[in-house]
Amino acid sequence: MCTTAAAATARNVRAEPRVRLGLPDTVDVVMLQGEAECFPDENVPADAADAYTATFGWDPRVEEGSHLYLRVVPRTVYAWRGTAELRGRVLMRDGEWLD
Template sequence: MARPEPARSREQREQDALHRLERDTDAWVSTASADGTPALVPLWFVWDGETLLMATRRTNPTAVNLAPDGRAHRTLGHPRDVVMIEATAEVVEGTDLPTASGNAFAAKFSWDPRGRSAWVYLRFTPYAIRAWREFNEQSGRDLMADSHWPA
């Protein structure tokens, strides 16, 4: 087994996490139904600097599970370079989505679900973000807490 790379500084981890949010296209989204049945699905996303915007069919368990309390977890990357995001979420109809948000999603993916009645948007507002690569980055992995990036 290869030795892990040296631990990144908190500032470098934040830069790397923001880079992934701006450039990655897919995230794993985890939710649970009212009876506790888990759902884990990959969805495309666009980051606007404050929220992640995703689209899915309104009947997808992910959209249905968000309705009760709006909490979900998202994960970017792979197990040895992960960004974990805890967020509150809301289901947004395409007709209620700000034009700039819909345009950003459509531009990134060359696909626009606005106006498709079977589809809704999911808008996630992070309140905690953690990032780490290996065990040597477990300490200090909290990048955002209580919806704020520490100064």
């Protein structure tokens, strides 16, 4: 992920790296809980920045102002489709995939 360095998201993640992400929408949901690592645009590994640009068609490195790249390492993954509460939706716990 990438955001401007001055954004509320950047400030919040710097203060508290534990994050929860809901992807992609409210019907078919994958929820990740994990920890974010922050990389200012001048310190992001070139291969990671290149992969970001290839995936999203936007290169923050050529924009004005500072940006912050975020890499989230998932610790727990939940998934469900069309129903908010289903048993057995935990797919990962403590960074380990469940069977």
